[in-house]
Amino acid sequence: MSKPDTLAPWLQTQLAHLLQQRGHAWHLEGPSGLGQYELGLALVQAWLCEAPSPAGACGECRSCHLVDTHAHPDLSVLMPETVALELGWPLSEKAQKEVDDKSRKPSKEIRVDAMRETVGFAQRTSARGRGMAVLVYPAERMNTETANTLLKTLEEPAGDTRLVLACEATHQLLPTVRSRCQSHAMVWPAEADALTWIKSELGAKSPADSALITCLRAVGGRPEQALAWLRSGWDPKQWDSLPAAMAKGDWSLLAKWAPHQQLDVMQKLCHDLMATASSASPRFFAASSLPPVAPRWGVLARWSRDLMQAARSVEHPYSAGLMQEAWAARTREVLAPEKRPN
Structure with missing residues (x-):
């Protein structure tokens, strides 16, 4: 994604806006799925580009090539190791060896030792003369110690260092971090x-x-x-047929989905049922696919709490099969028509 015209149009508009602004630390905020990573990477690439335009990086210079190959000497991309491996960014030699040797699993948080390396990186002199850039994504994966390690660099970066914190859950980011950045709210297309x-x-x-x-x-x-x-x-x-199937205890349409995806479906269904119970419009399912009479609010509230609790351990279930059976039974119970006395 080197050339700016490869960005979605709504991201390209935001990139052009950000490039007109001044500042050394930006916080891209909004719910997941709005392109925080893509916009953040395009922004740091434009900063490092040898021939940038108001629209962004040229996509053709040596600097842009180095960003594309994840090898730019003046760019530090800080991610949880699981995200870095997924997106093709290299781990440090030490971290890669530990993962390869199976002495530990890739971290799902941004490790404090990786942050210390980035802070040291930000104090160096630019190798290519366009300044230094740091991209942190997703920034909410910094724990308190990791975030505190970054504070001084955020407030007073050395030399011509600029930072982008791309965040998908701003409420999880420390206020001391947010206050040191200029915020940009991601735009819904x-x-x-x-x-x-x-x-x-x-x-x-x-x-x-x-x-x-x-x-x-x-x-x-x-x-x-x-x-x-x-x-x-x-x-x-198949999407709008899910509520009726789940009401019957039929989980066949979801059987091949990963547990976190099944949980996501239930949370969306619960959200829409709570919306209709409040005389609001559903967001994820067609209104015609939902039960004609929504379950009582108390039933939905308890189900919502149960689903939030399940989200804490969904990636580490004791038994995925048993968990799915329990979810199917609970969903059928919630969606069952309420029996009223004659």
Whole structure:
């Protein structure tokens, strides 16, 4: 994603806006799926580019090539090791050896020792003369010790060092970190813009607009997630049939999904049922696919709390099969028509 025109249009607009601003530390905030990583990377790439334009990096110079190959000497990208491996960013030699030797698993948090290395990096002189850049993503994965290690650099970076903290859960970021950054709220794309972009990305393989709208609704309006779902073979026709199937205890449509994905479906269903119970519009499912009479608020509130509790251990279940059976039974119980005395 070197050239700025490869960014989604709504991200390109935000990039151009940010490049007009002054500041050494930016906090990109918003819910997941709005392109914080892509925008953050495009921003640091433009800062380091040898021939930048008001729209961003040129995408053709040596500096842009080094960013694309994850080898720029003046760029430090700080991520949890699990995210770095997923996105193709190298780990430090020590961390990679520990993971390869299976002495420990890749960390899901940003490690304090990695932050100390980044702080040391930020104090060096630029190798290519365009300053130093640091990208932290997702920034909420810093624990208190890691975040505190960054504070002095955020407040008074050495030389021409600029930082981007791309965040998908701002409430988890320390106030002392937020207060040292200029904030940029990520923009939600309009549905028409999102549909146009998804169709351009899928080309001839793009389904009908109705299917795209269903998919976009299912992911809460996040175009990149909708695109990923469609590319994975997800069938939009099955989405709105899920509530009725789950009410019958039929989990077959979800059986091949990972536990965290099944939990996500239940949380979305619970959200929409609570919305309809409050006379509001559902967000993820078509109103016609939901039970004609929503469960009582107390039932939904308890289910919501149970799902939040389940989210804490969903990645480490004692038994995925037993957990799925329990979820299926609980969902069927919640969705069962309430029996009232004659």
